[in-house]
Amino acid sequence: MSVQERTYIMVKPDGVQRSLVGEIISRFEKRGFKLIALKLVHATPEHLEKHYADLKGKAFFPGLIKYMASGPVVAMVWQGLDAVKTGRVMLGATNPLASNPGTIRGDYALAVGRNICHGSDAVESAEKEIALWFPEGVVQYTNSQESWVFEL
Ligand code: GDP
Numbered sequence: 837m838s839v840q841e842r843t844y845i846m847v848k849p850d851g852v853q854r855s856l857v858g859e860i861i862s863r864f865e866k867r868g869f870k871l872i873a874l875k876l877v878h879a880t881p882e883h884l885e886k887h888y889a890d891l892k893g894k895a896f897f898p899g900l901i902k903y904m905a906s907g908p909v910v911a912m913v914w915q916g917l918d919a920v921k922t923g924r925v926m927l928g929a930t931n932p933l934a935s936n937p938g939t940i941r942g943d944y945a946l947a948v949g950r951n952i953c954h955g956s957d958a959v960e961s962a963e964k965e966i967a968l969w970f971p972e973g974v975v976q977y978t979n980s981q982e983s984w985v986f987e988l
Pocket residue numbers: 891896899900929930948949950951953954955957
């Protein structure tokens with residue numbers, strides 16, 4: 837856990853179509869995380885197969901790739917204390933039916949195959965996903981609120 841920890845957060849095609857981009861960004865901003873990379877991408881199935889390589893072989897894998905390639909996604913990197921674990925808590929459980937109200941999926945989604953957002957599940961996978969989606973690198977800058985958000 838560190839204040840420099842980074843996580844890869846993505847608004848999936850259904851989140852973009854349902855106009856939830858601003859809402860999802862807003863939750864991470866207000867929580868105190870720092871946005872260090874952001875772009876709208878219509879990813880290819882090949883790229884998405886790399887992102888979800890761990891799930892290859894699952895029965896839902898072809899449907900997952902088709903869903904994720906069906907429209908643009910918003911790819912983001914957020915930085916801050918315990919960003920990976922806290923990001924997952926903010927997203928809620930994978931299946932929105934099990935996600936608590938107050939979480940993004942618990943407030944805006946119903947079906948596991950249309951759960952509107954992605955968040956890295958470990959620091960190691962976050963770093964892999966950041967490299968995959970942002971080969972150009974992220975943006976380094978100082979956020980003037982940092983000393984009010986963290987005990988620096
Ligand atoms: P996540 O880390 O919470 O996103 O969950 P996983 O890494 O286990 O799965 C990746 C994504 O695949 C999920 O967010 C869902 O969109 C989808 N997915 C996972 N399990 C299922 C399933 O049983 N059925 C369907 N249709 N999609 C699933």
